Amino acid sequence: MxxxxxxxxxxxxxxxxxxxxxxxxxxxxxxxxxxxxxxxxxxxxxxxxxxxxxxxxxxxxxxxxxxxxxxxxxxxxxxFTALAVLKLAEQGRFTLDDPARRWLPDLSGALQGATVRQLLNQTAGVRDHTVLMALAGIERMGQVSPDALLAMMRGLSSSNFPPGSRARYSNGSYLMLAxxxxxxxxxxxxxxxxxxxxxxxxxxxxxxxxxxxxxxxxxxxxxxxxxxxxxxxxxxxxxxxxxxxxxxxxxxxxxxxxxxxxxxxxxxxxxxxxxxxxxxxxxxxxxxxxxxxxxxxxxxxxxxxxxxxxxxxxxxxxxxxxxxxxxxxxxxxxxxxxxxxxxxxxxxRLPTPQAVSSPGTPASTEPHPASAAAIADLAGHWRSPETLIDYAIRAKEDGVQVTIRSPLAAEPIVEDWAGLKVNADGELTTGPLRLKTNDDTLSVSFGGRVQGLVFHRVDD
Structure with a gap:
């Protein structure tokens, strides 16, 4: 990935x-x-x-x-993208507290009511398009056409969190500002x-x-x-x-x-x-x-x-x-x-910041290797209705093999997600990728930049 x-x-x-x-x-x-x-x-x-x-x-x-x-x-x-936005705002073309969807109605699902200011300050909750590309198996940003990328963002009907409720860095917010x-x-x-x-x-x-x-x-x-x-x-x-x-x-x-x-x-x-x-x-x-x-x-x-x-x-x-x-x-x-x-x-000669101690993760919450049953639950055919990313997942010894199809790639992409572990929340993890199944629903997260993207189980 x-x-x-x-x-x-x-x-x-x-x-x-x-x-x-x-x-x-x-x-x-x-x-x-x-x-x-x-x-x-x-x-x-x-x-x-x-x-x-x-x-x-x-x-x-x-x-x-x-x-x-x-x-x-x-x-x-x-x-510099921010300065272009601030220059237009100073000219009175909009205010920073206006909802961005007023000018981007086709992207309102991705924006979820976020204001221009929230996009600038990374408090909007917009999903990161570069991470969505990674979830689609895309290794290089230049592989994807602008039209295909914007079409994927137009298909979104959810965000990582309600605008203004949290702060998370997202390239998606600055794609919206552009x-x-x-x-x-x-x-x-x-x-x-x-x-x-x-x-x-x-x-x-x-x-x-x-x-x-x-x-x-x-x-x-x-x-x-x-x-x-x-x-x-x-x-x-x-x-x-x-x-x-x-x-x-x-x-x-x-x-x-x-x-x-x-x-x-x-x-x-x-x-x-x-x-x-x-x-x-x-x-x-x-x-x-x-x-x-x-x-x-x-x-x-x-x-x-x-x-x-x-x-x-x-x-x-x-x-x-x-x-x-x-x-x-x-x-x-x-x-x-x-x-x-x-x-x-x-x-x-930047002054040194004051050191902040960070307690270690309690042993009881350390991820442990995923069981064969947990990996088997992940196997199957899944599709995200928002992004149209499609996963055909096959169980392997310590992980899964995933055949990825999406509108972003002309041909299927095959990846191995190995070394799956289970964290304290019951999610299967490998690196920043987190997966959780619930009957016919698969929730996919990648770090903090894409959280809870929903996939549904589909018939082959």
Missing amino acids: AALLIRLLLPPCLAVALTAGCARKDPLADMREGRQPGCAVATLGPGGAAFDAAGYADVEAGLPITAETRFLIASASKQ QLVERVSGRSLTDYARDEIFAPLGMNDTGFDARPLVAQGYQPVRAGGFRIANDQPSLPGPGGLVTTVRDLARFDAAFRAGDTVLTPAMKAVFLEPGHLSNGETAVLPEFGTPYGAGIGLERREGRLWLSHDGGSEGFRAQYLRQAEAPVGAIVLCNRVDVDPGEIAERLS
């Missing part, structure tokens, strides 16, 4: 409070030798940005990485962001369009070396932005100055943490911090820090900066075996 790239743990260097040895070490040193992919960085300071780079944008062609190298930044794109920009402005997010954000700021190497990447994305292989791994989503919004560290440094300067692209009023909304319907600050459990408009918010030593990372098949990114002062770092990498968050924190 497709792996979801979610960075949940603090980087190793942060755990030692940026010791002198950690701070002194050149964070790009390991990428300066030989021909290998690498990273470009911008260190933000009162005097402007200082740039550095190591490694190759194209290893085979021998093209070095520079401050002008274009990288895919994946989820770090969300802040569609909102298109419906309200009459232009695609690609065109709107180019004309209204990037061009006025001189960010000429930045865009949501499928422009050729200067940097190839790379994954390491077991035999040594790297393979090219470029995978761009078919629809922009939650990801898909291509940019450079130099262009992001230009944006950072504009963000601090405030101008017609990003006014003080827009900046205030950008930095406002989301709230639940009961008034509580909404904290994303994946990161332990509130979420503003497309950006994570965290206070350390009384100062507000803004951050968002990004990960795709062959790229990693981190954009970290302090809200009140020109301090921070931008790290864009064309390889997945480095931690750009750790590099950014070293360059920014």
Whole structure:
């Protein structure tokens, strides 16, 4: 099953409070030798940005990485989708507390009454389309056509939770926001962001369009070396932005100055943490911090820090900066075996957060291997009426073999879900996947991003 790239743990260097040895070490040193992919960085300071780079944008062609190298930044794109939404709201085209389905009536089942603000703050409950793609056996985002992806989202009649009741990170919320920009402005997010954000700021190497990447994305292989791994989503919004560290440094300067692209009023909304319907600050459990408009918010030593990372098949990114002062770092990498968050924190000298102890899971609730009877209950033919994903499940020794059919794929996809265990809730689990049968109903969850998607048993 497709792996979801979610960075949940603090980087190793942060755990030692940026010791002198950690701070002194050149964070790009390991990428300066030989021909290998690498990273470009911008260190933000009162005097402007200082740039550095190591490694190759194209290893085979021998093209070095520079401050002008274009990288895919994946989820770090969300802040720019948010800015497009905030710009339209400031123009009076809608208010942030309007229900988004007013402009997206065909997606009302997925939205379940969520407001524009709830989509921005990740409190909407919209199911994550990238996880639905994984449940359909899709390994690469670019495999799915935009029409097929939107058709799947139009078929949804449920969400993960009622809007405003909880906070959960979802790419689906930002897919909805990209569609909102298109419906309200009459232009695609690609065109709107180019004309209204990037061009006025001189960010000429930045865009949501499928422009050729200067940097190839790379994954390491077991035999040594790297393979090219470029995978761009078919629809922009939650990801898909291509940019450079130099262009992001230009944006950072504009963000601090405030101008017609990003006014003080827009900046205030950008930095406002989301709230639940009961008034509580909404904290994303994946990161332990509130979420503003497309950006994570965290206070350390009384100062507000803004951050968002990004990960795709062959790229990693981190954009970290302090809200009140020109301090921070931008790290864009064309390889997945480095931690750009750790590099950014070293360059920014980010203060260490106070450690929070986490009690271990009681032994009585530890998952245990699934019985043959439990696996047998899972066997059969199941279909989701919302997504039209179809599972033909056959029991195996310690798991199941699943033949997946869906409108997203032209041919059936066969996967093995091995090592099934039973958790305290009686769900069968393997990795982030959770399955629970009840007579002729199968509930499928994947982490927190798709919860309780219902499948019904059908006749073969």
